[in-house]
Amino acid sequence: MDVQETAELSPADRRALFDRSGGVEDARGTAHEIIDRVREEGDSALRAYATEFDGCEIGNIEITAEAARAADEIDPELKAHIETAAENIRAFHETQLPEDWRQSFDGRELGRRFRPIERVGVYTPGGTASYPSSALMGIIPADVAGVDHIAVATPPAKTLDTTTLAAIHIAGADSVYQSGGAQAIAALAYGTETVSATEKIVGPGNRFVTAAKAEVQGDVEIDVLAGPSELVVVADETADPALVAADMIAQAEHDPDAAVVAVTDDAALATAITDAIDAQTGNRAREEIIRESFAGDASGVFLTRSLSEAVLFAEEYAPEHLSIQADDEEALLERIDSAGSVFLGPYTPVAAGDYATGTNHVLPTNGRARVTGGLSVETFLRSTTVQRLDRAALSDLRATITTLAETEGLEAHAASIDQRFEE
Template sequence: MITRIDLRGRALDTSQADPRVLVPRAELDVEAALAVVRPIVEDVHHRGEAALIDYAAKFDGVELARVRVPSSALAEALERLDPQVRAALQESIRRARKVHRDQRREERTTQVVAGGTVTERWVPVDRVGLYVPGGRAVYPSSVVMNVVPAQEAGVGSLAVASPPQKEFGGLPHPTILAACALLGVDEVYAAGGAQAVAMFAYGYQGQDQDQDQDQDQDQGQAGETGCRRADLVTGPGNIYVAAAKRLLKGVIGIDAEAGPTEIMVVADATADPGLVAADLISQAEHDPLAAAVLVTDSEPLAEAVVPELETRVAATKHAERIRESLGGRQSAIVLVDDIAAALIVANGYAAEHLEIQTRDAAADAAKVRNAGAVFVGSFAPVSLGDYLAGSNHVLPTGGCACHSSGLSVQSFLRGVHVVDYTREALAEASDLVVALANAEDLPAHGEAVTARFEDRG
C-alpha cells in the first residue's frame, strides 16, 4: 500500500547531501496548466460576468442568471444549518479570532538621529478576494481560515468565491454560505477555478449596467450587480487555481500557489501505530495526490503501521481515494538511524503539516525550522488544526514552508515607512547622501538634497 524508503546509514547532515530530494513529491505541472487557464482568464477579463456564466455551465453544469449569491440565500443557509455544525463553526471562529487577534502589529517609530524618525505603519489591504474550494469535499473551515485573519487585520472589503453546485441550484454549498453568514460576509460569488481568480483580479460589471462604464471597470468599480476587483486573493484550490494565481501575480497580490495537501509524521518507538496510521489517512483523504509520510527510527513501528493502514483504510468512507494517495510516489514510510536524522529529513522536506510523536516531542518540535504548522505529541492531530486548534490551516505546500508562512493577519497587512526629517537632520546627512549618489553614478539624487540648502536669494 505504501512505499518504504530506507535512509539508515546515510550521512544526511553533510554538505553533499540534499535533504530536499530524499522524499519525492507528487508531480504537479503548474506550467502546463497555464496553457489551459490563460484563455479563461483573458475571457473573463474581456467578457466579465457573461464569461463566468458560460464557464459555470461548461465546468459545473449549472445555468446561472447572476454570479453573485443573493443575500436571501445566505440567510436561508444559516437558518437551515444543522445546530451542531453551527455550534462547531462558532467555536472554530471564536478560537481562530483569539489566536489571530494576537497577531496584530503595532505602529512603531524609531528615532534614527536627532530630528530624524522613521515610523512603520501597518495598513490593511483595501479589498480581498477569498477563494473557498469545492469539488471532492465541502470546506466551511476554509471560510473561517480566510475570513477571520482578514477581518482581524482590518480589511474593509471582503468577498468570497466558491464553485457553484448543481445539487444546490447553482449556488455554492449551503454550509459554505452559512459560514459566510456567521462571519458577516454578505458578498459571495458562485464562481470556481481560474475564472474566480480572474474575476477578483479584474472585476466585472453586471450585465444590466451601461456599456459606457467600461472605464470604471478598469478602475475597479462596479455597480450592485457587479464585482469590484480586489487587491489580494487568498485561499487554496486545485492546480488551475494555482496556475491562475501564478499568471495573475502582479495584477493582483496572492498568498501562495497551493499544491496537494501533505502530512509528515516524525515518530519513535513510543508512538501509537494506530494513531500514526489514522493521521496519515486523515490527509490522504483529501486527494489522490495528497502526501502522507512517516519518518521513524523504529522499524517495529514502521512494521506495525502498515496493517493499521490496511484495516483503517478498508473501514473508512473514501477508501479508494486514500489508497491511491498512500500508494503514490509522494507517500512513504522513511526509516532513519535516529530522531536527529528524522528532523534533518523533516526540515529538508518542509511539510505543510508536521506531527512530532516522540518521547521528547516538545523538545524535538523546538528543533523544527521548516514546516507550515507543527503539531506536538499524541493529542494534537492535524485535524485539530484543520478545525478547532485556533491556528490557521491555509499553509504552504510543496516545500515552500522553508521560505513562506501560513495565512495570518500579516498576510493582509502592508508595512509603510513614514520618513520625517528636520532641516538640521537632513543637513547632517547631506554629504553622505551625495557621496553614495555619486558612487552609484546618480548625481541628481545628491542634487535633490543639496538643492534644499541653496541660497536662492
Template sequence: MIRTIDLRGTRPNREELLALIPRNSLDVQTASSIAAELISDVCERGVLALQEQAFNLDGVSGHNIRVPQEHIDQAVAELSSQLRSSLEETISRVRLGSQAQVPSQTSTVIAPGATIIQRWQPVERVGLYVPGGKAVYPSSVIMNVVPAQVAGVTSIALASPPQAQYDGRVHPTILAAAGLLGISEVYAMGGAGAVGAFAFGVPDLGLIPVNVVTGPGNIYVAAAKRLVRGTVGIDSEAGPTEILIIADSSANPAFVAADLISQAEHDEMASAVLVTDSEVFAAATAQEISRQAPLTKHAERVETSLNGNQSALVIVDDLDIAVDFSNAYAPEHLEIHTSNAHQLVSSIKNAGAIFVGDFTPVSLGDYSAGSNHVLPTAGQALFSSGLGAYTFLRPQQIVEYTKDALSSVAEGIRSLSDDEDLPAHGDAVDIRFEQEDN
C-alpha cells in the same frame, strides 16, 4: 497499501533528499496552460465565460453568479444549532489566533530629530477562495475571512464553486459561514476562472478587481494563483494537501495511521508521508493503515492517495536524518510524535504548520486549534508562510527629520549621490541650506 522507502545505511545530503522526496507527478507548472486559458476567457468574455465554465466544470447552468443576500440569510437561518455553535467556536478561536499576528506600530529614533515610524497598513480589497469539490469547507471560509477582518480589510469578496445538487447555489454551509461573518459579497464561481475574475475583475458582473487573492484549491487554482501573482498578491500556492509525520518507537501507530488517513481523505492527489527511525513502528503503522483505511467513508479515495507516488513510509537511521528529510520536503503539515518532540521543533526550518504530540493532530488545526489551515504545499513552505492577518498587511515606514537632523547627514548624502552620479539627489538636500547661507 502504502510503499516503503528504506534509507537506512545512508546519510543523503540535501540534493539527494530532494530527489528522494515523494511528490505528485502533476505539478502546478503542468496545469498552468489550462489555468491560463480559463483566466484569459474570463478576461475576454466575463460573465459568459464564467457561465460556460460552471456548466463544463460544475455541471450547472442558469444560476446566480453573484449570490443574492436572501440565499445567505436563508443558509444562516437553516443552520442546525450544533453546527452553528461549532462554526462560532472556530471563528472565536481563529480570531484570537489572528489577533496575535498583527504587529504594533513602532517608532524608532535614529538620531536627535530623526524618526522612523513603522506601521502596518491593510490592503483595501481581497478575494477569498473556498473550494467546493470533493468536500465542503465552511472552515476555509473562517480561515480566509477572519484574518482579513482582523487585519482591517474593508472590502471582502468570497468565491466558491456552484453546486449541482443545490441548483447552482454555493453550498449552504459555506454561505452560512459567510453570513455569520457578515460577508455579503459572495460569488458562485470556482477554479482558475474565479481566481482570474478576482484578479482582473468582471465589469458586467460588477466585480471590482481585488488586491490580494487567498485560499486553498486544486492544482488549477494553485496554478492560477501563480499566474496572477504580480497583478495581485497571493498567500501561497495552496494545492492538494500533504502531511509528513516524524515518529519514533514511542509513538502510537494507531494515532499516526489515523492522521495519515485523515489527510489522504481530502483528495486522490493528497500526500501522506511517515518518516521514522523504527522499522517496527513503520510496520505497525502500515498494519494500522490496512485496518483503518477500509473502514473510512472515503476508503477508495484514501487508497488511491496512499498508493500514489506522493505517499510513503520512510525508514531512516536516526531522527537527525528524519529532520533533514522534513526540512528538504517542507511539508504543509508536520506532525512530531517523538519522545524528544520539543527538542526536534527547534531543528525544523521549513513547514507550513507544526503539530506536536499525541493529542495535536492536523485535524485539530483544520478546525478548532485557532491556527490557520490555509498553508503552502508542494515545497512552498521553503519560502512561503501560512495564511494569517499578516497576509493582508503591508509594512510602511513614515520618515520625519528636522532641519538639524538633515544637516547632520547632508555631507554624507552629497558624497554618496556624487559617487553614484546622481548629483541632483545631493542638490535636493543642499538647497535647503543654501537659502540660509545667503
C-alpha cells in the same frame, strides 16, 4: 505498503519525494484559456463554465443574500460549532495585528504603519468536498486586518451548499459569488459585469485554481500557492502507530495528490504504522482517494538510521504540516525551520488545527515552507515606512548622502540635501 529505508532511496526517489507540484504546471494552459475568455466575455463565460465544469445552470452569479439566509436557516447546533471555530480562529489571528510605531534612531524619527488592503478576493474550494472551514480560514484574517471589501467565490452546486455559505457569512464576507476554478480567479482578478475586481486573491484550491493564481500574479497579488495537503509525522518508539496512521489517513483523504509521510528510526514502529494504515484504510469512506494518496511518489513510511536523520528528512521535505510524536518533541522541534504548521504530541492531531484550534490551515505546500508561512493577518496588510528628520539629524548624514549620491552620478540627489543648508 512497505517500509522504505531512506539510506536506500535513489536520487530519483528523493526528487520525486521532494517535488509535489501536483500537476499545476500541466493546468497552466487550460487556466490561461479560461482567464482570457472571462476577460473577454465576463459573466456569460462564468455561466458557461458553471455548466461545463460544475454541471450547473446558474441564474444569479452573486449569492450574498443567500449566504445571509443560510446562516439564519442552518441547523442551530451546526451553526454553534461553526461559531466556536470562528471565535477560536479570530482570537488567534487578533494576536497578529501589528501596532504602528515610531522610534528615534540618533535623532532620526523612523517608523512603520500598517493598513489593510482595501479589496480582497477569497477563494473557497468546493468541487469534490465542501470546505466551510476553509471559508473561515480565508475570510477571518482579512476581517481582523480590517479589509474594507471581502469578496468570496466558491463553486456553484446544483443544491446550494448552505453550510459553506453560512460559514462565509459568519466569517464576515461582503460579497459572495457562485463561481469555481480558474474562472473564479479570473473574475476576482479582472472583474466582470457582476464581480468587481479585487487587489489580492487568497485561498486554496485544485490544480486549476492554483494555476490560475499563478497566471494572474503580477496583475494582482496572491497568497501562497496552497496545493494538495501534505503531512510528515516524525515518530520515535514511544509513538502510537494507530494514531500516526490515523493522522496520515486523515490528510490522505483530501485529494489523490495528497502527500503523507511517516519517518522514524524505529523499525518495529515503522512496520506497525504500515500495518495500521492497511487496517484502517478499508474502514474509511474515502478509501479510494486515500489509497491513491498513499500510492503517490511523495508518500510513504520511511526508516532512518537515527532520530536525527528523521528530523533532517522532515526538514528537507519542508511539509505543509509536521506532526512530532516522540519522547521529547520540543527538542526535535528546535531543529526544524521549514514547516507550515507543527503539531506536538499525541493529543494534537492535524485535524484539530484543520478545524478549530484557531491556527490557520491555509499553508504552504510543495516545499514553499522553506520561504513562507501560511495565511495570517499580515497577508492582508501593507506596510508603509514613515520618517522625519530635524536639521541636526540631516546635517549628521549630509556627507554620507551626498558622497553616495555623487558616487552614483545622481547630482540632483546631492543638491536636494545641500540646498537645505544654503544661507
